[in-house]
Each structure stands twice: as C-alpha cells, then as structure tokens.
Amino acid sequence: MTGFRVLKGGILTLIQDIGRLGYQHLGVSRGGPLDAQSAYWANRLLDNEPSAAVLEITAGGFEVEAQSQTMVAVTGGDLNLTINGEPQAPWRSFWVRQGDRLKFGTPRYGFRAYLAVSGGFQTEPVLGSRATVARDKLGGVNGHGEAVREGDYLPCKHLTSEGIARQIPQRYLPQISQQITLHLIPGYQQHEFSKGTWQQLWNQEFKLDHQSNRQGARLQGKALPVPAGEFLSEGVSYGAVQVPPNGQPIIMLDDRQSLGGYPKLGNILPLDGFKLAQCAPGAVIRFQPIHLAAAQQQMRRYLRFFGL
Incomplete structure (x- = not known):
C-alpha cells in the first residue's frame, strides 16, 4: 500500500471531497471543503477531477511522512509548510519522495490549507463520498466521520515518474484577509425584519465567534432585533443567515443540519463563504447587499471555470 503516514493529526484535519450529494432529504449533510475554491485549485494543479479527495488542514499542527513518491499540491491559507525542514510556498505543486516529511505549522495568513495528491486520497467512500462529516459519523479515514489522527494511513497512488511542477498565476490568487465583506441576497423572509434591522445590519461590524465550526459561522455584535x-x-x-433569539447571526455552512426554524435574512454569495472559511476567530465581518442576478452571474462563471 502506498500513501502517507500521519505523524501528527493537527488541530483539525479532515478528508474532504465534493461532498455527499442527494441525501439531504434523509437528513444527511453534504460536507465538503469549507474553502471549495482552494480545494478545486489544488486538484487542478495536479490534473485531478474536481471531486478528488483532499485534506482540509485547519489552523496547522499537521505532519505526515510520505511512504511513496507522488505529486502533491497545497493551496488555501499559508500554514508555514515545510518539507524536511525547508519552507515551501502554497499555491503550487511539487514532487515528494518516500521518507519526505511534510509539516504544517501555525498560520502565517489564512486559517485552512488544502493538501491534494495525484489521483486524490483513496479512502473508502461512504454513500458515494469520502467527505468527513462528524455530526453524521460518515466519511474520513475509517468511514465513521473522525478527524485524521496520529498513526492513520492515508492511501494514494504511487507515481513512477515526476510530474511537472506548477503554480497558480498571481492574478488568480484569492485575497485572504481577516476583514471581509459578505454579499447577502435577501431571502423571502426579508420583510419579517424591520427597516431598522436592515439598516443596522448594513452599517455594523461583527466578529467571528470562537464557537464557530463547520456547521455554522457564529457572529458577535450588537444584537439584531x-x-x-x-x-x-x-x-x-x-x-443561509439565521437570526436566533439572541440576535447574533449564524451563517450555515457545509456540515449544517438539513432543517431549521429560525428566521433568515437571506443567503450569502457562496464565493464569499470561501473567504469566510479563511477567517480565524475574531475576524471582522460586514454585510453588503447583492442582487440575485449579479450573484448568479458570478456563480455561473465560477462553476464553468472549474467544470462543475
């Protein structure tokens, strides 16, 4: 068997692919990478299918040893990757040999890095996907929704010859920041909220709460009515941007529950969700309105680009 041996599991490292499609009516969460754009770029650098499984490494502390030779790619936040102690820049692909050690330290910028291998990580699919969803106990290394841990083995293909190293052109690199604006498409419940509430939403800053997770990004600020x-x-x-009784918005993410009853302001532009995925707790967040047609145009361009 070929692949990588895990030396340190890190703060939270998960196997993710495009997600578990077609099961939400049964209460099964889709899962998938929180920063899908970075994950798709990692696969594109290696000529993988967009659905190939990658590792989502949150906040660093992850270390693996290659047990074979292959091409890998790293995108997303800069988590101070080193190979055998030598610093490596993200947003490019490179060759690793048997015995090489890849170590992700604390973030230099961003919050999540994505590690792809040629052909994708070859764990066993569950309900048609390798995506790890802890709340559903599905996917991951052993199929039970667990995070990657020390001693795990991450299987992948062995390459007989070195591939061409690539890097993402500068113009395509996303702007990763801890101060972001989320574009909101007001939903059908928008008239349940007063004009004053909407004015407050557009004019105030929120901070990303430390209790945020893959189910939802919790915001802190002056409570909304x-x-x-x-x-x-x-x-x-x-x-979806829900407003629970405490008035602090929650933005629902990839591991969200399938049903909810809190009133909703609307939905953020999914492309902005990828920016949100790179925010650490304490990041400053603002909202700005966007028309549905403009949001659809941006999403069509993104989906066409990655062949989704």
Whole structure:
C-alpha cells in the first residue's frame, strides 16, 4: 500500500471531497471543503477531477511522512509548510519522495490549507463520498466521520515518474484577509425584519465567534432585533443567515443540519463563504447587499471555470 503516514493529526484535519450529494432529504449533510475554491485549485494543479479527495488542514499542527513518491499540491491559507525542514510556498505543486516529511505549522495568513495528491486520497467512500462529516459519523479515514489522527494511513497512488511542477498565476490568487465583506441576497423572509434591522445590519461590524465550526459561522455584535412569532422548520441551504433569539447571526455552512426554524435574512454569495472559511476567530465581518442576478452571474462563471 502506498500513501502517507500521519505523524501528527493537527488541530483539525479532515478528508474532504465534493461532498455527499442527494441525501439531504434523509437528513444527511453534504460536507465538503469549507474553502471549495482552494480545494478545486489544488486538484487542478495536479490534473485531478474536481471531486478528488483532499485534506482540509485547519489552523496547522499537521505532519505526515510520505511512504511513496507522488505529486502533491497545497493551496488555501499559508500554514508555514515545510518539507524536511525547508519552507515551501502554497499555491503550487511539487514532487515528494518516500521518507519526505511534510509539516504544517501555525498560520502565517489564512486559517485552512488544502493538501491534494495525484489521483486524490483513496479512502473508502461512504454513500458515494469520502467527505468527513462528524455530526453524521460518515466519511474520513475509517468511514465513521473522525478527524485524521496520529498513526492513520492515508492511501494514494504511487507515481513512477515526476510530474511537472506548477503554480497558480498571481492574478488568480484569492485575497485572504481577516476583514471581509459578505454579499447577502435577501431571502423571502426579508420583510419579517424591520427597516431598522436592515439598516443596522448594513452599517455594523461583527466578529467571528470562537464557537464557530463547520456547521455554522457564529457572529458577535450588537444584537439584531428578532421578528416576533413562530417560524416553521424548513430546509436550510448553504450560506443561509439565521437570526436566533439572541440576535447574533449564524451563517450555515457545509456540515449544517438539513432543517431549521429560525428566521433568515437571506443567503450569502457562496464565493464569499470561501473567504469566510479563511477567517480565524475574531475576524471582522460586514454585510453588503447583492442582487440575485449579479450573484448568479458570478456563480455561473465560477462553476464553468472549474467544470462543475
């Protein structure tokens, strides 16, 4: 068997692919990389399919040893990657040999890095996907939704010859920052919120709460007034901005539950969700409105670019 032996599991390292599609009606979360754009770039550097499984490394502390030779690519935040102690820049691919050690330290910028290998990590699919979703106990190394841990083995293909090293052109590199603006598409419940609430939303800053996770990004700021009355539970989409009774918005992410009953302001532009994935707790977040047509145009361009 060929692959990588895990020396340190890091703060949170997960196997992710395009996600578990077609099961949300059964209460199964999709999963997938929080910064999907970075994950797709990592696979593109290696000529992998967009659905190839990668590692999502959150906040660093991860270390592996290659047990074979292959091409790898690293994108996303700069988590101070070294190979055999030598610093390596992200957003490029490179060759690793048997015995090479890859170590991710603390973030220099960004919060999540993505490590891809030629052909993708070859763990066993569960319900058609290798994506790790802890709340559903699905995917990952052993199929039970667990994070990567010390002693795990990450199988991948062995390459007989070195591939061509590539890097992402500068013009395509995303702007990773700890001060971001999220474009919001107001939803059908928008009129449940007062004009004053909307003015407050557009004009104030929020901070990303340390209790945020892959299910939802929790924001902290001056509490928004919450609409009175009961709301029926309904399907929850990626990027939905819920306002619970405490008035602190929650942005629903890839591991969200399938149903929710809190009132919703609308949905953020998914491309902005990728920026959000690179934010550490304490990051400053603002909202700005965007028309549905403009959001659709941006998403069509993104989906065409990556062949999704």
